Amino acid sequence: MVAQSTTPARGRPRLSSREMLEDAAFELFLEQGYAKTTIEQITQRAGVSRNTFFNYFPAKSDVFWVALDEVGARLRRELSAVPDDAPVMAGTRTAFLTVADGFGPGAVPWILTQYEAIGGNNEVQVSAVSRFVALASVVRFHLASRLDLPSTHPEVLAAAYALTAATIAAAQAWAAAGVTRGALTPYLDRALAPVCDGFERAFVL
Amino acid sequence: MVAQSTTPARGRPRLSSREMLEDAAFELFLEQGYAKTTIEQITQRAGVSRNTFFNYFPAKSDVFWVALDEVGARLRRELSAVPDDAPVMAGTRTAFLTVADGFGPGAVPWILTQYEAIGGNNEVQVSAVSRFVALASVVRFHLASRLDLPSTHPEVLAAAYALTAATIAAAQAWAAAGVTRGALTPYLDRALAPVCDGFERAFVL
DNA sequence: GCTCAATAGTGGACTCAGTCCATTTATTCC
């Protein structure tokens, strides 16, 4: 069983944490690159045994996505809080922007800025993509339920994927903007606007 | 060195081929599922040694994408053939649709239809999307050059990603439609239209 | 025919990610 982040009342207390392993891993990735860093090295530096890594992360590449993993949950909450009478795409956009408000200039996910430095790897891209798919699926079910269409409906799927993709584009552009980047929200707004615009028109027809 | 598909004049002739390994692999995937099939089993059935597999494919999951490998090149060609005076997004859309015309009802990439049957796991789904990610970069540079904007421009990035994502959505919906699916083109058209519409408006402003 | 270069296939050893399971350790509740 993968350890949860909240320590329960009973049982042996944690010696370790996702964050400790994350820190150790990021250090090593910067020093040696992603591919050359083994899980054994990570756990050694964190002062635990190799197997403990897999108590906290299902795979090596998952170490990048600690910060992002709650975004899915937050997005789900925000999406279900959208008032029923709001236009679908506009409501969805608002939900995205609300979640993005949590990301100030300092809260850039590590992987976005350090990807080049660690010799970003196919494996890493792949793990990013699976996050993408997970987010897209949250959006997809929301759209399907609001539009009263099956979640396999082509336009629903297209809209969900396009929204998610635009979000990633915004995050990349934002991270790439350097120290002057400011908040994520304006980037996201500009990226989502055309997509929402286009699909809102498609859905009212 | 990964073997090329054209047999050169000199040297030992091939005993094997990408297609032979592909066939053997697909059979086994259907029989046992993707995860339970080892490369050793694939090469045994194809009558070659394990190492030969890696002469033809860099990784197990690459066996799915033989058919898709030239799509990037074709898209690049079609994009550069777009007349200069066409509106950017409309021209891009046409190029996508032209490439898609190559995919009739029978030419469904195997993986798209058999995904469920082989116990489609995350690795496979993800390897699908990462193929398309390469396409996003082709689109991105085309848009940037036509719009005379840097390829890092937020809207350019967003448009490229959104187009690619809509394409994936179309391909999935098409494959999921079963034997009555018909051609890919109409699915793609419906998925791309809203995205192109939205960004065309954004870019003229 | 012989030799040479080129290319395909093979064998074997190796590293490391990820799985599995049994065992130990630390803690709380009773």
Place this chain on the structure above:
DNA sequence: GGAATAAATGGACTGAGTCCACTATTGAGC
């Protein structure tokens, strides 16, 4: 002092992917 619970560990195992040296089969030039 148990009993229950949960974290950490040790060790064995599978399989992907890498590396490299070696063999096999061809065409070309002589």
